[in-house]
Structures are given as C-alpha cells and as structure tokens.
Amino acid sequence: xxHKPLTKKFLSVLAGAAxxxxxxxxHGHSIRIGSTxxxxxxxxxxxxxxVKGRWASDSFLVYLRRHAQxxxxxxxxxxxxxxxxxRYTLPPVRH
Numbered sequence: 001x002x003h004k005p006l007t008k009k010f011l012s013v014l015a016g017a018a019x020x021x022x023x024x025x026x027h028g029h030s031i032r033i034g035s036t037x038x039x040x041x042x043x044x045x046x047x048x049x050x051v052k053g054r055w056a057s058d059s060f061l062v063y064l065r066r067h068a069q070x071x072x073x074x075x076x077x078x079x080x081x082x083x084x085x086x087r088y089t090l091p092p093v094r095h
Contacts, residue, residue: 006031033063040064041074043081046088061089
C-alpha cells in the first residue's frame with residue numbers, strides 16, 4: 001500500500017495543533033499547493049513535482065499561475081525552468 005500523508009486523521013491532528021497554537025488550520029489542498037511551490041523553488045522539475053504531488057491532471061498549473069510573484073525570482077535565476085514553466089502554463093498554439 002502506498003504512503004498517504006494527507007489522511008483525515010493527519011489533517012485532524014494538524015487542525016488540533018493549529019487550534020492549540022491559536023492559528024488558523026491548514027487544509028489538505030493548501031498543503032499540496034504549498035508543497036508544489038516548495039519543490040519548484042528547490043529546482044525539482046515540473047514533471048517530477050506533478051508525480052510527487054499525485055496530481056492526476058495539470059490542474060496544479062492554475063495555482064502556479066496565481067503564485068507567479070513567488071516564482072518570478074526563482075524563474076529569472078533559472079532560464080531552463082522559466083522555459084519549462086512557459087511550456088507548461090501557456091496554452092498550445094493552434095494553427
């Protein structure tokens with residue numbers, strides 16, 4: 001059986017810890033998006049991030065577009081990654 005880190009039990013424990021600390025709890029989706037950004041900021045290739053995040057579709061790209069401000073310095077420093085980002089996020093050219 002595969003490892004499932006974002007189980008209901010784990011999220012419940014996390015919510016309890018957040019409540020005890022007096023902060024708003026994180027939700028599973030927020031954790032997945034944050035992890036995706038963290039992987040990319042650590043130079044993990046897009047296709048690997050997609051697999052690690054168990055993204056069945058390219059829906060994670062919507063969130064990357066929304067977080068462009070966070071990703072901008074990273075992409076400017078990594079031209080190859082910037083090119084990959086454009087390839088993944090821009091719609092295909094139709095003739």
